[in-house]
Amino acid sequence: MRTFIYIGLLSLSLISCGEAVNEQKDLAAVAGSYYGVLSLNPETEIDLKLELSSNGFYKIVHPSLMGSDQLVRESGVFMVKGDEVELARLQKGFRYFKKMGDQLFVYNLFHQPYTSFSDSAFYLQPDTDAKAF
Structure with a gap:
């Protein structure tokens, strides 16, 4: 009986892992280096700076959102x-992006737009010049 339970759990984990892995063409479609100056509030x-590689890894650099x-x-x-691009991050901000042409639109931590899609300050x-990484 225990063997059947282990086999069942293994098959469920393999199915869920198989769904989580992207095709190489999907990763290559968004791969590249991106930069923007975002105005989250008037002050x-x-x-x-965000770099997405075609093997599914990212690097991100930004000032701390805690005010320091x-x-x-x-990475x-x-x-x-x-x-849509979703980063597996420990930080709460800058996890979700939407590919729009050759740009990435930045979502907030609730997976909602900060503002309308027409606001260029959130792209x-x-x-x-990706030498910053």
């Missing part, structure tokens, strides 16, 4: 779901 502008002068440098994995542009 604060945040420089955000420290830079947050983080990890990301997933692509249709035209990351392709970064041609």
